Amino acid sequence: METGKLNWDILQRLIKKNSGAERAEVLKSGSIGEDCAVLKMNDGLIVMSTDPVTAATSGLGNIALHININDIATTGAEPLGVLVTILAPKGSSFGDIETVMKDISREARLMNVQVMGGHTEVTDAVNRMVVSLTAVGVVSEEELITTSGAKVGDSIIVTKSLCLEGTSIIAKDFPDRSREVLTEEELREAENYAMELSVLKEGMLLKGLASSMHDITEGGVLGALWEMAQASGTGFSVREDMMPVRRVTRKLCESFGLDPLRLISSGSMLIAVKDADEALRRLEGAGIKATVIGRVTEGRGILLAEEEIEVVPPARDEIYRLYE
Known part of the structure; x- marks a missing residue:
């Protein structure tokens, strides 16, 4: 199998046949397009999500913390804490592991999130460090937002700019090649996109207003659109020329031959x-910054150069092509 997330059809078969026992407390399990599980407790709902970082070699703690808290934010929940698992390759130093934990702790403190526990080990099962977090949050039943809530006629909005994480990873992991098309100032700018990865503020601001929210991770905006449509049983019509992509990102994507x-x-x-x-x-x-890129429809397509084409689920994220 290729590197990257499992294809949606394979993942669906895997989940469907291996979901264990059913519990009345579990209102919603993770599924295609739904990154969080929701549990019903006596005085509210508990929201949980888990994700590893495997497509980066630097800034792992920062990325790991934000991608998991972002999942919680899409439900309108307040994040409470995280559990951290670090698998470090042989030869790693204490300083390597401490750097990851310091980054996680720094960002968690800013969001009033506690590091509640986890697991750390050095192992020959990995050839580079893998960091995986599980995030926990709380929300009332009335304020819960799910990816499946998108409705035909809704506008589709993207916040900030696309590819912030991807751009930062490329600049940090491939600095020499990036310098072929970027100035030193632009390279620093690209690296610093890693400081813009949180969407927690967006999630809190749009409680009670958004029909559906989904953070844009592997597979990019087209993958996220496909997942939202899959979860909600709808489609989408969006315009390529409305997609917010920064100039530095476009320069790197063109140089590395990647689709932003x-x-x-x-x-x-x-x-x-x-x-x-x-x-x-x-x-x-x-x-x-926020941009309306299209609307929720019954069919699924994107307007590219005045031509409407069907969008299929991406086989894997573009970033993995750089590590082959």
Whole structure:
């Protein structure tokens, strides 16, 4: 099998046949397009999500913390804590592991999130460090948002710019090749996109307004759109020329031969909402750039150079091509 997330059809078969026992407390399990599980407790809902970082070699703690808290944020939940698993290859130093934990702790402190526990080991089962987090949050039943909530007629909004995570990974892991097309100032800019990966603020601002929210990770914006459509039983019509991609990102994608619409994009939230004007007002009032890229429909397509084409689920994220 190829590197990257399992294809959606394979993953669906895997989940369907291996879901264990059913519990009444579990209101929603993770599924295609739904990254969080939701548990019913006496006084509210507990939201949980888990994700590893495997497509980067630097800034692992920062990335790992944000991609998991972002999943929690898409439900409108307040994040409470994380469990951290670190698998370090043989030859790793204490300093290597400590750097990851310091990054996680620094960002968690800023979001009032506690590092509650986890597991750390050095093992020859990996050839580079793997960091995986499980995040926990709480939300009321009335405020819960799911990816499956998108409705035909909703506007589709993307926050900030696409490919922030992918751009940062490329700049940090391939600096010499990046310098062939970027100035030193642009390279620093690309690296610093890693400081924009949180979408927690977006999630809190759009409670009670958004029909559906989904963070844009592996597979890029087209993968996220496909997942939202799959979860909600709808489709989408979006325009390529409306996609917010920064100049530095475009330069790197052109140089490395990558499609920015299929490149890992943590730091951007995909939002379906009936009242786009109000959503934009809230976001822009908080200093968050937001762009309407299309609408929720019954069919699934993207307008590319005036031609409507069908979107199929990406086989894997573009970033993995760089490590082959």
